[in-house]
Amino acid sequence: MSFDDFKEGLGALLEPSAVRPTDFGKRGYSLQVTAKRDQVEPIARVAREADLFLEAMTAVDFADAFQVIYLYNAFGAGSRVRVRVAVKKGESLPTVSTVYDAALWHEREVFDLFGIPFDNHPDLRRLLLPEDADFHPLRKDFGKVHGVRSTDEIYGEPTA
16 A cells, blocks of 8 residues: 555545645645544554554643644655544543554553553553652643643644
8 A cells, every 4th residue: 555545544534624734844744634532543554554654652731631643654755644633631542552563662651651541552551650650740730830721722723
């Protein structure tokens, strides 16, 4: 499969407004995808079938919700994809470790630093911090962070 096949596969899963092409030279990725919680694993399967690999995974803590960000890439030029998924505080996401083995470590790191759990993850435990740590250091409520803003203020769009 190719990157074009991946775009077609996304078209079958998502609304057209959820997939936006971007300028790779300015943004560093070719597609911006806004997904819902239940679309995470199907998107990963389409990416895997199109020979994209899971490059990275992280999260951002906004005032109203988290946003988990998946970066998929391929070895072809200009084929990087950013998938953003809104997660309400206290909710979990389905694991993509059934599709990508690399997600085992990425999801553990997001859990460890942000406290976002992943359903059906086979080994969801602390990765970097001590196992008895009762905090998540990249959350805005950790320490004295005063610059908490909502996704609407930053992106101009409300959280799902």
